Every structure is written in C-alpha cells, then in structure tokens.
C-alpha cells in the first residue's frame with residue numbers, strides 16, 4: 003500500500019506521536035517497517051486549551067469548535083515535520099491514520115449520557131494541509147456496533163507480535179494502562195484485552211502539583227518515597243480495578259478530580275510518599291488484573307511493556323516484584339521494537355485496514371456486537 007504516517011495524541015497530553023511507516027499488503031499478513039518516529043511537543047497555549055476542553059467545568063461549545071480545527075493544524079504540522087526530517091516529500095505519502103485527541107470517553111450508559119466518545123483534530127484540515135488522504139475517528143464505529151470504542155490496538159498487536167512458540171502479554175503504560183494477551187498462535191477471536199486502570203496519569207498530576215515537573219523522570223522521585231499502605235488500599239478499592247473484563251477507562255476516572263479527592267482524604271502523606279504510592283497503585287492494579295483475569299486462564303512467557311511508563315524504572319521494578327521472577331517483565335526495546343512508537347504505528351496499520359475494507363476492531367476486547375470496518379475516510383481534497 004505504500005507510505006503512511008500514524009498519529010497519536012494520547013491521554014497523557016505529553017505531545018503528538020508521529021510514526022512514518024512503510025506498509026506492504028493488508029490483513030494479518032501486513033508487513034510493517036518503521037522509518038522514523040517523533041514526538042512533537044504541543045504548544046503551552048494549546049495544551050491549556052485541551053485541558054480546559056476535557057474539564058467539564060471549563061468546557062464549552064465555541065471552545066470545542068475552535069479546538070477541533072487547532073488540533074487539525076497541529077496534527078498536519080506533525081506530519082509535515084516528520085516528513086521534512088526524513089527528506090520525504092508529502093507527495094510520496096499515501097495516507098495518514100490520525101487517532102485524534104480524546105476529549106471525552108463515555109463507554110457505559112450513565113444517566114442521560116449514552117455510550118459515546120469524542121476525539122478531536124479535524125481530518126479535513128489535515129487532508130487539506132498535507133494534500134493526503136486521512137483516515138480518522140476510529141473509535142465511533144466500534145461504539146455504533148455496541149462496543150466500548152477501546153482498546154483498539156489489539157488488532158495491530160496481533161499482527162506485529164504474534165509468535166508461534168510464545169504467549170505474550172503486551173502492557174502499555176501511557177496515561178492509562180492497557181493490556182493485550184496474545185496466546186501463541188492466536189487468532190483474532192482468541193485475544194483478550196482491556197484497560198488495567200491508571201498508567202502515568204496520577205503520577206504525572208502529583209509531579210506537576212508538588213514538584214513542578216511534567217512527570218517522574220525514570221521514577222527517581224518515587225524511589226525516594228515509601229508506599230503508604232492505607233492510601234494504596236483506598237486506591238485499590240476503586241470498583242474499576244477489579245471490575246470484570248472487558249473494560250475501558252480514562253481521564254474521567256483517574257484525572258485531576260481523582261487527585262483532588264485523595265489529597266483531601268490523605269493530607270498527612272508526604273509528597274515523595276504520594277509519588278511512590280501512586281506508582282505502586284499503577285503497578286499493583288496491573289498485577290492484580292493479571293492474577294484475577296489472565297493467569298488463571300493462560301500461561302504467559304513474556305510481559306512486554308510499552309508507552310512512556312516503560313521509562314519509569316521504579317514502576318517496572320515494582321511490577322516485576324509483584325509478578326515474581328517466573329514472569330519476566332521486559333520492554334519493547336528488549337525485543338527490538340520501540341516503546342514510544344507503538345500506538346502511532348497502530349493507527350497507521352488500522353488506517354491501512356480501513357482503506358482495504360477490512361474490519362479491525364476486536365469484539366472480544368471492546369464488547370462490540372460484531373467486527374466492523376473502523377474510521378472515516380477523508381479523500382485527497384485537490
């Protein structure tokens with residue numbers, strides 16, 4: 003099919019991830035070659051606008067309307083930057099797969115609010131600015147089919163990581179944590195995938211409020227603290243953590259309102275201990291979900307961690323301690339892939355499937371009533 007850029011701006015709001023890839027073929031036989039990956043920072047003013055848009059108290063219609071277009075320009079710019087860096091002409095680009103910025107995700111009915119999801123980043127702007135076909139808005143068709151609209155990476159993960167002799171567990175630790183179980187020789191309907199709970203989102207919020215840094219680089223702050231057991235227990239008692247699978251969550255549950263709540267309840271905990279405890283909360287929510295829902299049904303040969311959380315050494319150490327030495331935790335780099343690029347590559351793969359008319363949601367992961375072709379296609383406009 004040719005060359006594509008996959009774009010992902012995730013729940014961490016840490017930048018726009020862009021992967022320039024070459025794709026050959028389609029379906030589970032697709033061959034994928036990563037040419038380059040970049041994270042393009044989001045301007046402070048745009049970042050504040052996103053934060054306002056996702057906060058129910060400050061969000062409004064005019065704001066969302068304008069932000070949709072501003073994000074479109076930011077995504078187009080990310081495509082231009084990665085192409086320029088690689089001396090790759092936009093004319094050579096066959097398509098763009100753009101996830102968009104999740105503004106709100108409502109996987110379950112809640113009072114008057116029906117199942118719905120909103121990702122912004124106007125594809126018309128991206129297509130016009132780059133003169134390239136865009137596939138976007140991947141989550142909504144899965145939801146129209148009765149699914150949660152997430153997680154969507156399991157299909158691309160089966161395609162990239164399926165192994166004849168190893169059962170693999172792919173754990174992404176972005177803003178939210180999500181896992182895909184790929185039994186050896188698995189087919190699409192044998193996949194198990196769900197969001198385990200928080201990833202870095204709570205850790206980041208504590209780092210911003212108390213240490214004036216965007217995240218706990220390498221987990222150094224957490225390493226200086228001690229886990230506060232009662233706070234950890236309080237966090238682990240949130241019903242989502244051990245709710246039955248499949249399940250999906252987001253900033254709506256683990257964002258700044260959650261941090262306000264626990265800070266009000268646990269005023270006595272020191273700032274270092276807060277970071278340590280929230281790091282352990284992420285690790286323990288992952289480990290307990292494995293023990294409850296995965297290990298009883300499937301023996302696992304490898305746990306492969308991706309996402310920004312794979313750079314947090316304290317988090318990885320805690321996860322390894324909780325899982326024990328029989329279950330080796332490694333990173334994407336250890337098996338020759340890129341931890342940071344995985345999701346952006348996934349949206350290039352999903353776009354390729356859409357353009358070939360191939361369904362790419364995984365109903366066992368999203369609870370959709372059937373498999374469906376994902377996304378909206380915006381043609382080359384001129």
Ligand SMILES: Nc1ncnc2c1ncn2[C@@H]1O[C@H](COP(=O)(O)OP(=O)(O)OP(=O)(O)O)[C@@H](O)[C@H]1O
Pocket residue numbers: 010011012013014015016174175176177178179201202203206216217218219220221308309310311313314315342345
């Ligand atoms: N060197 C590092 N040390 C520790 N943590 C890091 C490091 N680099 C990145 N991170 C963490 O990773 C986060 C970004 O991860 P990532 O880009 O995978 O998330 P995302 O794609 O936005 O989220 P999601 O996958 O939930 O949509 C940062 O916010 C930070 O918490």
Ligand SMILES: CC(=O)N[C@H]1[C@@H]2OC[C@@H](O2)[C@@H](O)[C@@H]1O[C@H](C)C(=O)O
Pocket residue numbers: 012013104107119151152153154155156176177178179180197250251252345
């Ligand atoms: C609604 C939404 O944006 N969900 C994201 C989020 O970030 C991680 C986790 O929660 C996952 O369910 C999903 O993203 C990945 C890319 C997915 O769909 O597989």
